[in-house]
Amino acid sequence: MTSTTLEPGAGVRGSGEPPEGGPGTPPAGRADTPPAGGSGGPLDICVFCGAGRSNSRAIVDTARTTGRLIGERGHHLVYGGGGSGLMGEVAWAASESGAAIRGIIPRFLYERERAIAAPVQETQLTDTLHRRKEHMLRGSDAFIALPGGYGTLDEILEVISATYLGRSAKPLVLVNTEGFWDGFVSLVETLRRYELVAHAGQPVFHCVPSPEAAVSLVERLAVPAA
Numbered sequence: 001m002t003s004t005t006l007e008p009g010a011g012v013r014g015s016g017e018p019p020e021g022g023p024g025t026p027p028a029g030r031a032d033t034p035p036a037g038g039s040g041g042p043l044d045i046c047v048f049c050g051a052g053r054s055n056s057r058a059i060v061d062t063a064r065t066t067g068r069l070i071g072e073r074g075h076h077l078v079y080g081g082g083g084s085g086l087m088g089e090v091a092w093a094a095s096e097s098g099a100a101i102r103g104i105i106p107r108f109l110y111e112r113e114r115a116i117a118a119p120v121q122e123t124q125l126t127d128t129l130h131r132r133k134e135h136m137l138r139g140s141d142a143f144i145a146l147p148g149g150y151g152t153l154d155e156i157l158e159v160i161s162a163t164y165l166g167r168s169a170k171p172l173v174l175v176n177t178e179g180f181w182d183g184f185v186s187l188v189e190t191l192r193r194y195e196l197v198a199h200a201g202q203p204v205f206h207c208v209p210s211p212e213a214a215v216s217l218v219e220r221l222a223v224p225a226a
């Protein structure tokens, strides 16, 4: 059974068949003890990751493991709605382990990112990338970022900005497979060193070595919506 939530003016699309084929812990956004969350209920976990597939076996495995864990632990997946690349890997693994899945995708990306091949139960079509991010931020309890490209960076910075400006308290956890995020963490340290960003009231992001650590951390920090 699939359903699609629409923005005004958006077209209805469904979901379809499966796609083809199926280190370290750098300093987090901040080192202080995070606030207690974790009521133990199911979370709407939004996963940001690449629409491409990556040439790294470890990164593809990270995507699959993240999706699998979300389903196995009884959580729901919110993601960018694509059916190919790392997004497709997360979604199919989550689906195979029983997760409810909501895909949020701009209409203009629906075909390009093979949303028809994604195992979503609910597809939300938006008019713009901006609206997609708004829905992801508002409709999720926590965010896990896997390796990705410009779009993933954009999504991460959207959450970081909202947290930094005190407009969100939802945790963001970066999965640092093969040190993928080391350069990003280092850039943030540079911004701090030059006093162009300050410490926010809470960590603006966390960085962990594995999907297991990421899911455990969001379970501890996130507060499910009532």
Ligand SMILES: CC(C)=CCNc1ncnc2c1ncn2[C@@H]1O[C@H](COP(=O)(O)O)[C@@H](O)[C@H]1O
Pocket (backbone or CB within 6 Å): 049, 050, 051, 052, 080, 082, 109, 113, 129, 148, 149, 150, 151, 152, 153, 154, 155
């Ligand atoms: C430099 C910069 C931040 C550019 C902003 N560019 C973007 N902004 C928002 N979403 C995007 C952007 N580029 C790609 N996306 C979308 O974000 C998702 C992840 O993209 P990516 O593979 O990480 O790439 C894909 O659905 C992709 O189509």
